[in-house]
Amino acid sequence: MGILSLLIFIPFFTAMGVVFAPSPKSVRWVSLIGTGIHLILTFFVTIEYFNLASADSQLAIQQLSTKLYMVEKFDWFKSFGIQYYLGVDGISMSMVVLTSIIIFTGVLASWNVENRSKEFFALLLVLVTGVFGVFLSFDLFLFFMFYEVAVLPMYLLIGIWGTGPKEYSAMKLTLMLMVGSALLLVGILALFHASGLHTFDLIQLANVKFPKDFQNWVFPTIFIGFGILGALYPFHTWSPDGHASAPTAVSMLHAGVLMKLGGYGALRIAVYLLPEGAKEWGLFFMGLTTINILYGSLGAIKQKDLKYFTAYSSVSHCGMVLFGVATLNLMGFKGAVLQMFSHGIMTGLFFGLIGMVYGRTHTRIIPEMGGLVKVMPWLGVAFYIGGLASLGLPSLSGFVAESQIFMGGFFGNQWHSVTAMRVLTVLSTMSIVVTAVYVLRGLGTVFLGPIQDKHHEELTDATFTEKLTTGILIFTMFVVGIYPRVLVDMIEPAIYPILNRLNM
Amino acid sequence: MNLSLELMAPEIIVLATGFLILISDLFQKSKNENKASSILAIVGIMLAACSGLFLTDAPKETLGGRFGLDQLDLILKEILLLSAGLVIMISPAAMKEKSEQKITHFSEFFTVILFTLSGMMFLVSSRDLVTLYVSLELATIPLFALTAWTKTDKSGEAGVKYLIMGAIGSAFLLYGLGFIYSITGDLGLKAIQTTLTASQLTNPSLYLAGALILAGVGFKLTLFPFHMWAPDAYQGAPTPITAFLSVASKGTGLILAIQLLLKVMGFLLQPFVFGIAILATLTMTLGNLVAVRQNNLKRFMAYSSISQAGYLLMGFMTTKPEGLTAMVFYMLVYALTNLAAFGVLIVHIHQTGQEDITSLRGISKANPLLALSLMIALFGLAGIPPLAGFVGKFFLFSIAAQVGYYWLVAVAALNSTVSLYYYLRLVRQMYIEPENPQSQKLQISPMSILGLGIATVGSVVAGLIPYIYDGILATSSQWLQVWLKI
Numbered sequence: 001m002g003i004l005s006l007l008i009f010i011p012f013f014t015a016m017g018v019v020f021a022p023s024p025k026s027v028r029w030v031s032l033i034g035t036g037i038h039l040i041l042t043f044f045v046t047i048e049y050f051n052l053a054s055a056d057s058q059l060a061i062q063q064l065s066t067k068l069y070m071v072e073k074f075d076w077f078k079s080f081g082i083q084y085y086l087g088v089d090g091i092s093m094s095m096v097v098l099t100s101i102i103i104f105t106g107v108l109a110s111w112n113v114e115n116r117s118k119e120f121f122a123l124l125l126v127l128v129t130g131v132f133g134v135f136l137s138f139d140l141f142l143f144f145m146f147y148e149v150a151v152l153p154m155y156l157l158i159g160i161w162g163t164g165p166k167e168y169s170a171m172k173l174t175l176m177l178m179v180g181s182a183l184l185l186v187g188i189l190a191l192f193h194a195s196g197l198h199t200f201d202l203i204q205l206a207n208v209k210f211p212k213d214f215q216n217w218v219f220p221t222i223f224i225g226f227g228i229l230g231a232l233y234p235f236h237t238w239s240p241d242g243h244a245s246a247p248t249a250v251s252m253l254h255a256g257v258l259m260k261l262g263g264y265g266a267l268r269i270a271v272y273l274l275p276e277g278a279k280e281w282g283l284f285f286m287g288l289t290t291i292n293i294l295y296g297s298l299g300a301i302k303q304k305d306l307k308y309f310t311a312y313s314s315v316s317h318c319g320m321v322l323f324g325v326a327t328l329n330l331m332g333f334k335g336a337v338l339q340m341f342s343h344g345i346m347t348g349l350f351f352g353l354i355g356m357v358y359g360r361t362h363t364r365i366i367p368e369m370g371g372l373v374k375v376m377p378w379l380g381v382a383f384y385i386g387g388l389a390s391l392g393l394p395s396l397s398g399f400v401a402e403s404q405i406f407m408g409g410f411f412g413n414q415w416h417s418v419t420a421m422r423v424l425t426v427l428s429t430m431s432i433v434v435t436a437v438y439v440l441r442g443l444g445t446v447f448l449g450p451i452q453d454k455h456h457e458e459l460t461d462a463t464f465t466e467k468l469t470t471g472i473l474i475f476t477m478f479v480v481g482i483y484p485r486v487l488v489d490m491i492e493p494a495i496y497p498i499l500n501r502l503n504m
Numbered sequence: 505m506n507l508s509l510e511l512m513a514p515e516i517i518v519l520a521t522g523f524l525i526l527i528s529d530l531f532q533k534s535k536n537e538n539k540a541s542s543i544l545a546i547v548g549i550m551l552a553a554c555s556g557l558f559l560t561d562a563p564k565e566t567l568g569g570r571f572g573l574d575q576l577d578l579i580l581k582e583i584l585l586l587s588a589g590l591v592i593m594i595s596p597a598a599m600k601e602k603s604e605q606k607i608t609h610f611s612e613f614f615t616v617i618l619f620t621l622s623g624m625m626f627l628v629s630s631r632d633l634v635t636l637y638v639s640l641e642l643a644t645i646p647l648f649a650l651t652a653w654t655k656t657d658k659s660g661e662a663g664v665k666y667l668i669m670g671a672i673g674s675a676f677l678l679y680g681l682g683f684i685y686s687i688t689g690d691l692g693l694k695a696i697q698t699t700l701t702a703s704q705l706t707n708p709s710l711y712l713a714g715a716l717i718l719a720g721v722g723f724k725l726t727l728f729p730f731h732m733w734a735p736d737a738y739q740g741a742p743t744p745i746t747a748f749l750s751v752a753s754k755g756t757g758l759i760l761a762i763q764l765l766l767k768v769m770g771f772l773l774q775p776f777v778f779g780i781a782i783l784a785t786l787t788m789t790l791g792n793l794v795a796v797r798q799n800n801l802k803r804f805m806a807y808s809s810i811s812q813a814g815y816l817l818m819g820f821m822t823t824k825p826e827g828l829t830a831m832v833f834y835m836l837v838y839a840l841t842n843l844a845a846f847g848v849l850i851v852h853i854h855q856t857g858q859e860d861i862t863s864l865r866g867i868s869k870a871n872p873l874l875a876l877s878l879m880i881a882l883f884g885l886a887g888i889p890p891l892a893g894f895v896g897k898f899f900l901f902s903i904a905a906q907v908g909y910y911w912l913v914a915v916a917a918l919n920s921t922v923s924l925y926y927y928l929r930l931v932r933q934m935y936i937e938p939e940n941p942q943s944q945k946l947q948i949s950p951m952s953i954l955g956l957g958i959a960t961v962g963s964v965v966a967g968l969i970p971y972i973y974d975g976i977l978a979t980s981s982q983w984l985q986v987w988l989k990i
Contacts, residue, residue, distance in 0.1 A: 077970040079977045145889035159936040178924055182917030189905035
């Protein structure tokens, strides 16, 4: 078993360990050790990746097809051209790092799950297995398989351990995402049969020049298929309900990682394989994502529930990811991947903190809280750091990503009207102002001023695990914000092939 | 005449076991003692399955060319034997029970199942129209009796309904066969096919014959609009029979279709492709939409199996080996998955006496493994990776894409989403809804556990190991070369 297979299946083995764990109490330790090992392994794989990739970093600029490292390739359904094909490039490496961090902190954040904890951790880990699988597989069939494994456990996770109208939210989320994968399935089968290569190998398919008419209908099919998971307007409606009803760790994983599968797929499959379609539809999707960005941030202003508040802000930020993808230039793509990383960490922090605050106050309604920073300074400050990252404060990760995306949008490309792109970009940047309004107002109400509720005076600050959880996430945010080259060096070489395919 | 009976070894063993059980019943003290007869039945089926493995040097013929055997036939027979074996393993759970549908006379019950099984196996091997029709009746008539087994009102009503509808289906088929005979003047499948292909007949009555045969197949496969018998028969029949029916009837339909539509009239397929696409669309959509509203577990499974037939039909859109392979593979996967689901439902329904889907509440706490097994089976039916149900569906959908029917892929994929909704309704009852205070620990015999285990594990593993698919693909491309010269 190669190192990448290990990265995928460690969570799965951990899930098996959880199932056979002796007592419900030991379950969380098993999960923590499993995900901890995974985090360490990810660290070493990242270093190894840099070692391997630094050698060809100069070559990358002219590269036409993605260079993969640590490849594992076996025939699976040979007569159907299906392979077990794993590999890693810069984009997937950064996503793996993100996921590994989020699942580790997610396990920490679910430290207090008592109800059926065995099933909870097992499902959470199975879900993450699917996520790693998606990021590391370069065979479309395998990709799709892992994709659905990542989506479906969500139903049970929200349905059993959620709050509020959980059955409704869980069903809505699952069905909408499944409609997305139905579209994807059509797209994948169309690619398979139209290529005539009888293979699902993504790298080989990328060398095929599909006819323009074909690209014109397959591109939107696949893009919308992924867009549904990436909360593309008007298919985002599952996201606020789903995130609001989900338990803490699930919201963290879902907003932090799972929604990124949408952006990742849109870039990796839709744009990479179907460049002509992307040129045809780019502006249209830029328009849709502009609505995304504005609608999400304006929607967040009106929210009274902290989780809905964050969920709408997620819609806005995930819109930026797809906006970056739709700009079809280097900065846009780079910004999109950076934003996936940055938003993943940021939103993970947000949902983690909301869970911690809710665990104390037993309310998530913003007007019912106030002055909480007096009793829980650590959580309050952490919340503010997250908020400032979300409104794009320099030195935090959000700034790096958003500036790249908007610069990409303003820079324009040769296939679309630059004026139109600039207008859309300017409109989108307005969301930063709106974000500042809702973040500062919302957090101000919750944490500043006099304490509203007398019961809140006896609340305590973060425990050690909670400090560890938030600390890891905040540290990551600062690292990326102050020294973005760690990520940029990783991502950039992987973006050139996609760009070069567009320019061909 | 060269009478090489060894080609018929599996069928003979199955029939002999049937009679043996009937005789051994005479020496049993209690009419309801079923252990000996079920073990006997399973041993018989295993022997038959093993004897099939010694016949791999096929193709061969005997009985003056009326009975033939080739590799594909063997695969189909092994699938049938496996399904029947699983049904026999899981059905004794229906012995001790509260439900009014208590099954009595288990020995005769097994005997009749074995007779049906032998009929289906003869159907696979029949090489002329008369043998084919007689085998078909041998496969279906015992099913009518099985449906009416418990002698309650519901069961009797279901049996009669099934009998009438089944007879109409047979009549359609017979009419179609009559046309074929009158056009070609021949009874042997090979001869008919040669005549038809050589003369390039565009006789309108040939198309009529094709349509009538398709209707006959439609009754067995529960295609729209010939599906009406299924919900009532499924609901009324004793649950083990519902399980057997869901697999046996589909299997019979598929075999008939392979024998008549593909083998004999395969070269005529092209003008029918659009019609098949429409039929598949209507069948899966109807099955799925109606299943959403069902609250009775057995009716629910009936509509779910109707929609599965719609997916299965997509494999008929091409004469390329992938189409045939996808169908046979899906049949195997469907049998395993459906029987895993029924394995749990039989235990549940016959011990609680309740058939409503809300009665599943709390089962995940009281019987976590049964609930898990049912959940895996339901997800398999919905086509969720990495279960075999997904792989099977993927291959079927791929056929539609291969012949350029992308809209059908979209329709089928959206239908899968709808189906996921109602399968999740069951999962929700099991895992999410508050517990039923009366939910109890269900008793389950070792034999049932084994059957259920094989079905559940099979429904996961069949999609992960490629050898099954590859094997069927190799066989069916060879088969198509022999029969259709493609």
